[in-house]
Amino acid sequence: MERGKLQTIHELLAPDAVAVGEFEDGSKLRGPAEFAAFAQRIRGAFPDMNVVVENVFGADDKVVLRWSGTMTHLGDHLGMPATRKRVQVTE
16 A cells, blocks of 8 residues: 555455455455455554565465564554554564
């Protein structure tokens, strides 16, 4: 999502795409609309998020993306008050 442009999700993600691993309960995101809503929540909590794509590879109809990110928890969009703590993530 270059510079937070949600339209990029709709341009690049297949209509029948399924994303796994975004939620603690293991539920899946289906399609660009659900993924865009997820991205908006994350950006609301971490408006300064900077993501670097480390690796992308695929086989048949599956694609795996490894990314790292740095961000500060500045918004209340994830059901908890903002902590103002800096976060570093690799997924």
